[in-house]
Amino acid sequence: MTAALSIRNLCKTYDNGFEALKGVSLEVQQGDFFALLGPNGAGKSTTLGIVSSLVNKSSGEVEVFGHSLDKAHAQAKMCLGVVPQEFNFNQFEKVMDIVTTQAGYYGIAPRLARERAEFYLKKLGLWDKRNQVSRMLSGGMKRRLMIARALVHEPRVLILDEPTAGVDIELRRSMWAFLQEINRAGTTIILTTHYLEEAESLCRNIAIIDHGRIVKNTSIKALLQQLNTETFILDIDPPQSVLPALNGYKARLEDDHTLVVDVEKTQGLSGLFAELSQQRIEVQSMRNKANRLEELFVSLVDKNLKDEKSA
Amino acid sequence: MKPRELFIAFWTIVVKEIRRFMRIWPQTLLPPAITMTLYFIIFGNLIGSRIGEMGGFDYMEYIVPGLIMMSVITNSYGNVVSSFYGTKFQRNVEELLVSPIPNWIILSGYVVGGVSRGVGVGLIVTLLSLFFTDLQVHHLFVTISIVLMTSILFSLGGFINAIYANSFDDISIVPTFILTPLTYLGGVFYSIQLLPEFWQGVSMLNPILYMVNTFRYGILGVSDINIVFAFSMLLAVIAVLFSYSLYLLQKGKGIRS
Numbered sequence: 001m002t003a004a005l006s007i008r009n010l011c012k013t014y015d016n017g018f019e020a021l022k023g024v025s026l027e028v029q030q031g032d033f034f035a036l037l038g039p040n041g042a043g044k045s046t047t048l049g050i051v052s053s054l055v056n057k058s059s060g061e062v063e064v065f066g067h068s069l070d071k072a073h074a075q076a077k078m079c080l081g082v083v084p085q086e087f088n089f090n091q092f093e094k095v096m097d098i099v100t101t102q103a104g105y106y107g108i109a110p111r112l113a114r115e116r117a118e119f120y121l122k123k124l125g126l127w128d129k130r131n132q133v134s135r136m137l138s139g140g141m142k143r144r145l146m147i148a149r150a151l152v153h154e155p156r157v158l159i160l161d162e163p164t165a166g167v168d169i170e171l172r173r174s175m176w177a178f179l180q181e182i183n184r185a186g187t188t189i190i191l192t193t194h195y196l197e198e199a200e201s202l203c204r205n206i207a208i209i210d211h212g213r214i215v216k217n218t219s220i221k222a223l224l225q226q227l228n229t230e231t232f233i234l235d236i237d238p239p240q241s242v243l244p245a246l247n248g249y250k251a252r253l254e255d256d257h258t259l260v261v262d263v264e265k266t267q268g269l270s271g272l273f274a275e276l277s278q279q280r281i282e283v284q285s286m287r288n289k290a291n292r293l294e295e296l297f298v299s300l301v302d303k304n305l306k307d308e309k310s311a
Numbered sequence: 312m313k314p315r316e317l318f319i320a321f322w323t324i325v326v327k328e329i330r331r332f333m334r335i336w337p338q339t340l341l342p343p344a345i346t347m348t349l350y351f352i353i354f355g356n357l358i359g360s361r362i363g364e365m366g367g368f369d370y371m372e373y374i375v376p377g378l379i380m381m382s383v384i385t386n387s388y389g390n391v392v393s394s395f396y397g398t399k400f401q402r403n404v405e406e407l408l409v410s411p412i413p414n415w416i417i418l419s420g421y422v423v424g425g426v427s428r429g430v431g432v433g434l435i436v437t438l439l440s441l442f443f444t445d446l447q448v449h450h451l452f453v454t455i456s457i458v459l460m461t462s463i464l465f466s467l468g469g470f471i472n473a474i475y476a477n478s479f480d481d482i483s484i485v486p487t488f489i490l491t492p493l494t495y496l497g498g499v500f501y502s503i504q505l506l507p508e509f510w511q512g513v514s515m516l517n518p519i520l521y522m523v524n525t526f527r528y529g530i531l532g533v534s535d536i537n538i539v540f541a542f543s544m545l546l547a548v549i550a551v552l553f554s555y556s557l558y559l560l561q562k563g564k565g566i567r568s
Binding site: 014015044049052053054055056073074075077078080082084086088089090092097101104105106107108109110149273 | 312313315316317319320322323324326327330334398401402403405406407409410411412413516559563567
């Protein structure tokens with residue numbers, strides 16, 4: 001099966017000499033929900049900028065559904081919808097005009113453009129605002145407008161560069177639901193995000209980019225399996241003034257109600273509960289100390305930094 | 312893209328451009344109407360009545376073609392330079408860059424947008440001039456074709472200016488320091504026959520002189536220059552500017568990092 005997006009040995013050096021990409025290669029399969037993660041300045045936006053034709057590459061190859069961006073750019077671009085990080089629509093135009101104009105750029109006839117605009121504006125809760133000038137919209141509405149605009153030509157791949165940055169929790173959840181819905185309907189989704197919880201709950205596959213290089217490209221499941229130790233926070237009863245003896249578990253008391261335990265992959269949780277039960281300590285609730293993906297992300301980026309320094 | 316899709320994309324840009332200058336008509340259509348009416352009253356009526364004839368015509372009749380052409384030039388240029396720079400500034404040029412539209416369609420769309428405003432304002436000024444003089448067209452084909460070619464040429468000029476511009480100051484430098492002086496010295500208000508021989512020669516280097524005089528030939532049938540040469544020169548300059556604009560778009564100058 002042809003990959004939805006295939007990037008081979010992509011390099012980018014900006015005019016000021018900054019080497020943003022140093023041979024990035026990755027493939028995103030059709031129907032995938034894919035996250036490209038990395039710290040600020042790692043090369044995420046440059047990679048997606050090149051794929052979206054907003055940044056000139058220095059060398060390398062990009063193919064979208066088998067169409068080369070160099071040799072068959074129109075076919076490749078027809079497959080792509082792009083939601084950038086910054087608002088980039090005309091602030092003086094009406095919501096409806098912004099969406100239908102974008103449809104026109106893809107050669108969609110006015111009547112169909114209006115029908116599609118109505119469908120997506122309704123879907124994203126902007127239909128009531130269709131005749132409003134775009135600068136009057138709230139931040140969340142502007143972000144949804146960019147999604148409607150990117151979908152109006154019904155692309156096979158939707159690229160979102162930090163789609164939920166600065167968006168409140170309620171709106172973020174509704175955007176997640178919407179993205180999952182269009183992914184289930186067959187649209188391949190590629191996103192960059194700083195919210196690792198977002199990547200963990202939405203995406204099936206992931207690539208971590210750092211200093212212009214891909215340091216990890218795998219499935220979320222495989223990545224999480226690499227996690228050797230997880231830290232759990234337990235709310236316990238009755239209160240404990242002294243740390244209970246937990247055979248083989250590294251634990252500490254944060255306060256008399258809160259026990260923090262590092263559980264290794266080989267240990268499991270049953271043994272921990274058994275130990276606590278023996279000492280008549282009841283677990284009232286339990287949670288992860290930090291986002292699991294975040295721990296891995298930090299360790300991979302740190303490792304890459306050390307490798308770069310030693311090289 | 313199929314031909315029909317290309318046409319839809321082209322027409323979308325044209326409609327967007329026309330919608331833009333119609334939306335801000337107090338900034339785009341009204342000022343030239345007021346300015347040109349003042350020119351007609353002050354230069355044509357008040358001062359012109361003391362000047363008498365120029366090139367065998369009333370002074371008012373003589374300056375009307377020049378003033379119409381001046382409006383076409385400044386509005387064609389001004390429309391494209393401000394619209395495309397605004398598109399760059401607000402970053403909504405990215406809407407075009409991510410789409411499959413070929414560069415020649417993007418350029419043609421903006422040029423036709425510029426021509427629409429240039430010709431539109433030219434028509435407004437022409438209608439206003441009818442309050443001050445009887446306008447008769449000597450040669451319709453020459454009149455229409457020179458207006459269209461001039462408008463295309465200055466739309467392309469505005470496009471190149473917008474591509475190079477990094478600030479709003481950059482889009483006003485060329486109109487203020489190059490375009491306006493060349494227009495005033497391009498035979499709008501006088502025949503170059505009035506100038507000493509040396510300055511006549513210098514004036515012949517001014518491309519706007521050819522446009523103004525060819526248009527005047529179309530309206531009045533008199534000209535200081537060779538019409539065939541003027542058309543040939545305009546065609547050549549349009550070809551060069553169009554090719555250069557396409558090259559800049561292809562390279563992504565000022566719009567892609």
